[in-house]
Amino acid sequence: MSAAARFLLTSRRDVVLSGERLVAEYRLACTGAEARALAEAICVEQTVEFPRDLLPPGDLAGPIVGAVESMRDVGDGSTHLRVSFAAEVAGNSLSQLLNVLFGNISILPGIKLLDFELPASMLSRFRGPRLGRAGLRERTGVFGRPLLCSALKPMGLSAKDLGQLAYELALGGMDLIKDDHGLEDQAFCRFEERVEAAAEGVARANDERGGRCLYLPNVSGEARTCLERVQRALSLGATGLLVSPGLTGFDTLRQLAEEPAFDVPIVAHPALLGSFVVHRDGGIAHGALFGKILRLAGADAVIFPTYGGRFSFSEANCRALVEATSEKMGEVAPSFPVPAGGMTLERVPEMVEFYGEDVLLLIGGALHRRTNLASACREFRSLMECH
Amino acid sequence: MSAAARFLLTSRRDVVLSGERLVAEYRLACTGAEARALAEAICVEQTVEFPRDLLPPGDLAGPIVGAVESMRDVGDGSTHLRVSFAAEVAGNSLSQLLNVLFGNISILPGIKLLDFELPASMLSRFRGPRLGRAGLRERTGVFGRPLLCSALKPMGLSAKDLGQLAYELALGGMDLIKDDHGLEDQAFCRFEERVEAAAEGVARANDERGGRCLYLPNVSGEARTCLERVQRALSLGATGLLVSPGLTGFDTLRQLAEEPAFDVPIVAHPALLGSFVVHRDGGIAHGALFGKILRLAGADAVIFPTYGGRFSFSEANCRALVEATSEKMGEVAPSFPVPAGGMTLERVPEMVEFYGEDVLLLIGGALHRRTNLASACREFRSLMECH
Numbered sequence: 184m185s186a187a188a189r190f191l192l193t194s195r196r197d198v199v200l201s202g203e204r205l206v207a208e209y210r211l212a213c214t215g216a217e218a219r220a221l222a223e224a225i226c227v228e229q230t231v232e233f234p235r236d237l238l239p240p241g242d243l244a245g246p247i248v249g250a251v252e253s254m255r256d257v258g259d260g261s262t263h264l265r266v267s268f269a270a271e272v273a274g275n276s277l278s279q280l281l282n283v284l285f286g287n288i289s290i291l292p293g294i295k296l297l298d299f300e301l302p303a304s305m306l307s308r309f310r311g312p313r314l315g316r317a318g319l320r321e322r323t324g325v326f327g328r329p330l331l332c333s334a335l336k337p338m339g340l341s342a343k344d345l346g347q348l349a350y351e352l353a354l355g356g357m358d359l360i361k362d363d364h365g366l367e368d369q370a371f372c373r374f375e376e377r378v379e380a381a382a383e384g385v386a387r388a389n390d391e392r393g394g395r396c397l398y399l400p401n402v403s404g405e406a407r408t409c410l411e412r413v414q415r416a417l418s419l420g421a422t423g424l425l426v427s428p429g430l431t432g433f434d435t436l437r438q439l440a441e442e443p444a445f446d447v448p449i450v451a452h453p454a455l456l457g458s459f460v461v462h463r464d465g466g467i468a469h470g471a472l473f474g475k476i477l478r479l480a481g482a483d484a485v486i487f488p489t490y491g492g493r494f495s496f497s498e499a500n501c502r503a504l505v506e507a508t509s510e511k512m513g514e515v516a517p518s519f520p521v522p523a524g525g526m527t528l529e530r531v532p533e534m535v536e537f538y539g540e541d542v543l544l545l546i547g548g549a550l551h552r553r554t555n556l557a558s559a560c561r562e563f564r565s566l567m568e569c570h
Numbered sequence: 571m572s573a574a575a576r577f578l579l580t581s582r583r584d585v586v587l588s589g590e591r592l593v594a595e596y597r598l599a600c601t602g603a604e605a606r607a608l609a610e611a612i613c614v615e616q617t618v619e620f621p622r623d624l625l626p627p628g629d630l631a632g633p634i635v636g637a638v639e640s641m642r643d644v645g646d647g648s649t650h651l652r653v654s655f656a657a658e659v660a661g662n663s664l665s666q667l668l669n670v671l672f673g674n675i676s677i678l679p680g681i682k683l684l685d686f687e688l689p690a691s692m693l694s695r696f697r698g699p700r701l702g703r704a705g706l707r708e709r710t711g712v713f714g715r716p717l718l719c720s721a722l723k724p725m726g727l728s729a730k731d732l733g734q735l736a737y738e739l740a741l742g743g744m745d746l747i748k749d750d751h752g753l754e755d756q757a758f759c760r761f762e763e764r765v766e767a768a769a770e771g772v773a774r775a776n777d778e779r780g781g782r783c784l785y786l787p788n789v790s791g792e793a794r795t796c797l798e799r800v801q802r803a804l805s806l807g808a809t810g811l812l813v814s815p816g817l818t819g820f821d822t823l824r825q826l827a828e829e830p831a832f833d834v835p836i837v838a839h840p841a842l843l844g845s846f847v848v849h850r851d852g853g854i855a856h857g858a859l860f861g862k863i864l865r866l867a868g869a870d871a872v873i874f875p876t877y878g879g880r881f882s883f884s885e886a887n888c889r890a891l892v893e894a895t896s897e898k899m900g901e902v903a904p905s906f907p908v909p910a911g912g913m914t915l916e917r918v919p920e921m922v923e924f925y926g927e928d929v930l931l932l933i934g935g936a937l938h939r940r941t942n943l944a945s946a947c948r949e950f951r952s953l954m955e956c957h
Contacts, residue, residue, distance in 0.1 A: 230752065232723055285842060365618075467845070
């Protein structure tokens with residue numbers, strides 16, 4: 184017997200676990216004996232990463248190794264698998280939760296993370312969205328209709344011109360205005376100048392029309408300066424934040440959402456997250472990633488490319504994503520789905536029909552098809568009010 | 571003409587660019603007119619995200635929108651595409667560089683980021699690996715052979731027992747000992763207790779045999795406490811760090827690599843990064859991600875699953891990855907490739923044959939197949955010395 188196995192026989196006696204389990208659901212792109220072997224491999228790979236035959240007898244079904252809860256041949260060449268893990272294995276961080284759910288096995292072909300359920304003790308450690316759907320409605324004063332959002336673009340404009348666009352968009356009745364996610368701190372348009380100009384433009388429009396439009400600058404950038412950047416943005420008048428967790432890391436989003444001093448909503452952008460969802464036989468399901476993981480991480484609203492636009496999500500993908508944004512998860516508030524990516528004024532009625540009123544509709548470049556931006560916004564707004 | 575277009579005509583005159591370009595190479599899973607349309611879409615999507623027909627005439631080939639440099643029908647149904655972007659568009663952060671290279675288009679199907687080249691002005695902003703291959707050899711005193719590494723596992727052992735394993739592994743002649751990447755701060759084995767016990771075990775073995783083995787605890791976890799966690803680990807005797815950038819975010823790795831106070835090597839673990847590379851028609855090529863992006867981010871060594879193990883990388887994938895770890899990138903030092911994932915003592919000669927001597931060989935659980943761990947290590951070591 185190996186030294187590690189001898190240690191296991193003694194030190195496992197010290198491991199006192201609560202018995203609470205988290206459950207992960209996977210789609211395996213295989214069936215039968217192959218699927219059974221893969222399921223067993225997942226239980227080991229995501230926990231002890233140790234040859235099973237070297238684990239002491241009787242310890243295999245022990246508290247640390249994952250346990251197969253159920254397997255079902257779906258009939259399309261794939262297998263639906265449920266595996267449970269001791270809550271304590273996922274430790275105390277979002278990072279380790281993601282690691283247990285999909286860390287090493289992201290590298291194995293033919294495994295897709297479909298969904299997961301956390302026990303109450305784990306859920307209570309996640310604050311989730313600071314405001315959520317209800318809080319964002321309170322903050323913007325918008326009830327009974329979708330919230331309207333647009334983006335400051337195109338990259339290449341000066342801070343002053345972006346500030347003027349922000350003014351026109353807010354004057355036209357947008358509820359939220361975000362930076363285009365590619366606006367960072369470029370030499371031709373510095374972060375602080377942009378935030379100051381756009382926040383000023385939005386505030387001026389709010390004064391003129393008695394509006395409560397929020398301005399959300401993009402704060403994705405260097406990890407080292409993240410907190411200072413957000414503090415600076417808020418001091419310059421930002422009233423929300425845009426974060427790309429694929430670029431910053433998921434837990435950076437969580438850090439911003441849980442920081443007591445940052446009392447503003449966060450909208451999550453999907454940059455770089457596509458690789459997790461575009462693969463049928465691998466990656467993470469749309470609902471699990473955009474609906475649940477980003478919500479646990481604290482996104483008040485999650486941008487995703489809607490079906491029928493220039494991206495790749497199907498109607499079914501979008502439906503599943505939206506359902507996951509409000510699925511019951513303990514006290515974690517629902518987040519707003521934000522269908523985007525090639526949205527036009529012409530598609531608004533269809534979008535409202537499909538997504539309902541609990542949605543944040545984002546139209547970017549297409550608003551500029553109208554000569555007058557403020558009137559394009561009013562048209563967008565009127566499509567809500569007459570719905 | 572839209573307001574934004576009118577602004578463009580004036581404010582673009584203020585944009586003074588250096589003329590330096592970064593170049594991205596993509597594989598498109600289509601050919602002909604479809605590929606040409608996709609190439610044009612990439613140029614817009616990764617920069618202005620604005621309807622092309624709304625951009626002012628003559629501005630399309632301007633400084634901000636990406637430019638198609640070349641397209642080549644590869645003959646297998648795919649197209650090789652080179653696109654260049656103004657260096658200034660990628661701003662000042664690794665996050666924005668990744669965003670320009672693959673942010674939004676990660677969500678489009680049929681696009682794979684194959685490679686990229688940065689101009690000297692951009693490369694000089696990346697410190698890259700603190701030690702790199704040469705520095706890690708200096709630090710460990712190992713020349714003319716592969717470096718040997720093992721992992722503290724399995725999860726479930728007490729800090730005391732992991733400390734004893736660390737002692738035996740170091741006494742057996744390992745050059746580096748890392749935490750298993752799933753060891754975080756679990757209730758059954760706390761971070762500080764583990765780091766203290768393992769660092770003590772390695773230091774004691776180093777004293778006894780006059781060795782210079784390094785100990786690298788896993789510091790992936792909450793973003794909020796990242797710097798404190800690393801400081802604490804170093805104060806407890808850690809002499810290196812293990813980071814999973816897929817969990818922490820790429821720029822968190824960079825932050826640790828560039829922090830002057832943290833004068834230790836960093837080994838990067840591939841947890842959660844699999845979704846970027848397992849997809850033939852999407853994601854990021856193995857060399858670009860593990861060889862170049864992680865190197866820019868500061869990994870002194872990058873763990874990846876070797877061909878022939880329990881994961882999915884082919885020999886060609888591994889070859890391309892290894893080449894990218896030492897490809898000339900300005901002053902950015904080469905990093906060590908770390909083939910792992912089901913390595914055994916029996917495979918060592920084949921691994922040395924395939925990877926050469928500039929490699930860090932990682933054997934984890936398989937060392938425990940020998941009853942005596944220290945003698946298993948000596949066997950591992952002897953396979954190097956007689957090679």
